[in-house]
Amino acid sequence: MKPFILIIVLISFIDMFSQLPIMSPFAKSLGASPAFIGLIVGMYSFSNMFGNIIAGYWIDKYGGKKVLLAGFFLTASMLSLYIFVSTAEQLMAIRFLHGLFSGFLVPAAFTVLANRGKEGKQGKSMAVSGVAVGISAIIGPAFGGIVASKYDINWVFITIAVMMILIAICSFFILPNNNKAITRKMEPPIFTLVSILKTPMLAISFIGAFSLMFAQGVLAYMLPLQVESLNYGTQYSGMLLSTFGITAILIFGLPTNRIFDKYKHQSIMMLGMAIIGLALILLSNASTLPYLFICMVLYGFGFALLFPSITAMLVEHTDEITRGKAFGLFYAFFSLGVVVGSSLTGLLAVSFSTGFIMAACILFVYTFLLLLYFRRKKDRQNKWSDSNE
Template identity: 80%
Template sequence: MRQFILIIVLISFIDMFSQLPIMSPFAKSLGASPALIGMIVGMYSFSNMFGNILAGYWIDKHGGKKVLLFGFSFTGAILLLYTIVTSPEQLMAVRFFHGLFSGFLVPAAFTVLANKENKGKQGKSMAISGVAVGISAIIGPAFGGIVASKYTIEWVFIIIAISMGMIAVFSFFVLPNKPAENTRKIEPPIQTLMTLLKKPALAISFIGAFSLMFAQGVLAYMLPLQVEVLQYGSHYSGILLSTFGITAILIFGLPTNRIFDHFQHRHIMMLGMSIIGFALILLSMAVSLPFIFICMILYGTGFAFLFPSISAMLVEHTDEKTRGKAFGLFYAFFSLGVVAGSSLTGVLAVSFGTGFIIAACILFTTTIGIFVYFKNIARIKKSMG
C-alpha cells in the first residue's frame, strides 16, 4: 500500500516537473510575449494554491481516496486540452485549471500516507516520500525535454494523462475506502486557514515550507543565469539541479533517514534551513563549476533535512480529522514560496549573487525567529515549573 501511494506521489510531481523545460517554448510558439509567457508559466503555481486549500477542506470531509480519484480524473482530462490550444489566452486558461485540479493530488496522497503510519515513525515516512519527490525532480524535466524534442510537446501531456487515468483506476481498487470520520461542522477554507495558523507548530511548518520553496524558486530562476554568466554549457544547469536532487534522495532513502525520528523535528528543521542558507551564500560567490557542484551537494543536504522535518511536524500536531486541511495549506505555502521567490528576484532584476543572498537572508531570519520562539517557550515553561 505504501509503495502504491509513493507511486501516486511520483506521478503527481512528474506532472509538475515535466513542464519546466517545455512550457516557455510552447507559449512562445503560440505567439505569447515575454511578459505573457511569464504569466502563463506562473499561472499553474498560482491556481495550485487554491487547489491545495480546497483539497484539504474536501479531504477531511470526504476522505483522501475520493479526492485523489477526483484529482487524477480531472487533471488527466485537462492535460489533453493542451493538445488543442491555439492561442496564448487558451493556454493561460488551461494552465489555470491544470494547476487547480492537480492541487488536489499531493495533499490527498500525503494525507493517506501519513494516516497509515504509526506515531513516532512520521519523520522516516516523510523522508521516504521525499525519495519519490526527488526522483520526479530528476526524471520529470528529462522526460518532458526528451519526449518534446523527439516527438512533439503534445505527446508529453498525452502520456502523463494516460498515466493518470491508469493510476485513477488502480486507486479505485487498491486504496481503502475509508472516509474521514469527522462529525464536526466543516469550517470554510478561509476560517480553516486562520484556525490552523493560530497553532504555533503548524504555523512554523507552513513558514518552513514557504522558506524552502522561496529558496527553490530563486535557485530555479538564478542558477541557469549563473551558469550562463560563467560561460558554461546550458546543459550544466540540469546536471547541477540533478546533483542536488540525487544528494537529497540518498539521505532520504539510506539509513540516514532514521535521524528524523531520533531528534526533535524543529532542531532538524533549523539545521536544514541553516545549511541551505549557507549553501546559497557560497553559491553567490561561486565562480567555478566544481565549486558550484559542492554548493549543490550542500544545498541538497539541507533540503533533505528540512523537507521531512517540516512535514513530520505537521503530522505530529494534527489528527485524521484535520490533517487533510493542514496538508492542503502546507502545499499552498509551497506554491506561494515558488511564486514569490522567482517573481521577486525577477521584478527586482537583481544579479544571481544578490538573488542568492536575498534567499539566504530569508532562511536565516526564519531560523533565528524559530530559535527565539522555542527559547522563549522553554523559558516560560521553566519559570512555571
C-alpha cells in the same frame, strides 16, 4: 500499500516537473511576449494554491481517496486539452485549470500516506516520501525535454494523462476506504483554516514550506543565468539540479532517515534552513564548475533535512479530521514560495549573486527568529515547572 502510495506521489509531482523545460518554449511558439510567457508559466503555481486549499477541505469532508481520484481524472482531462491549444490566451486558461485541479493531488496523496503512517515514525515516513519527490524532480524535466524534442510536445501531455488515468483506476481498487467517520460538527472552512494558522507549530511548518520554496524559486531562476555567465553549457544547469536531487534522495532513502524520528523536528528544520542559507551564500561567489557542484550537494543536504521535518511537524500536530486542510494550506505555501521567489527576483532585476544572498538572508533571519521563539518557549516551561515544585 505504502509503496503504491509513493508511486502516486511520484506521478503527482512528475506532472509538474515534466513541464518545466517545455512550457516557456511552447508559449513562445504561440507568439506570447516575454511578459506574457512569465504569466503563463506562473499561472500554474498561482491557481495551484487555490486547488490545495479547496482540496484540503474536501479531503477532511469526503476522504483522501475520493479527492485523489477526482484530482487524477480532472488533471488528465486538462492535460488532454493542451493538444488543442492554438493561442497564448488559450494556453493561459488551460494552465489555470491545470494548476487548480492538480492542486488536489499532492495534499490528498500525502494525507493518505500520513494516515497510514505509524505513530512516532512520521519523520521517517515523510523522509521516504521525499524519495518519490526527488526522483520526480530528476526524471520529470528530462522526460519532458526529451519527449518534446524527439517526438512532439503533445506526447508529453498525452503520456502523463494516460499515466494518471491508469493510476486512478488502480487507486480505486487498491486504496482502502478507511476514513474515520466525522463525529463532531464540521466548522465552516474559513474558521477551520484560521484555527490551523493560529496553531504555532503548524504556522512554523507553513512558513518553513514557504521559505524552502522561496529559495527553490530563486535557485531555479538564477542558477541557469549563473551557469551561462560562467560560459558553461546549458546542460550543466540540469546536471547541477540533478546533483541536489540525488543528494536529497540518498539522505531520504538511506538509514540516515532515522534521524527524523530521533531528534526534534524543529531542530532538524532549523539546521536544514541554515545549511540551505549557507549553500546559497557559497553559490553567490561560485566561479568554477566543481565549486558549483559542491554547493549543490550542500544545498541538497539542507533540503533533505528541511522537507521531512516540516511535513512530519504538520502530521504530529493534526488529526485525521484536520490533516487534509492542513496539507492543503501547506502546499499552498509551497506554491506561493515558488511564485514569490522567482517573481521577486525577476521584478527586482538583481544579479544572480544578489538573488542568492537575498534568499539566504531570509532563511537566516527566519532561523534566528525560530531559535528565539523556542528558547523563550523553553524558558517559560522551566519557570512553570519551578513554580509547581
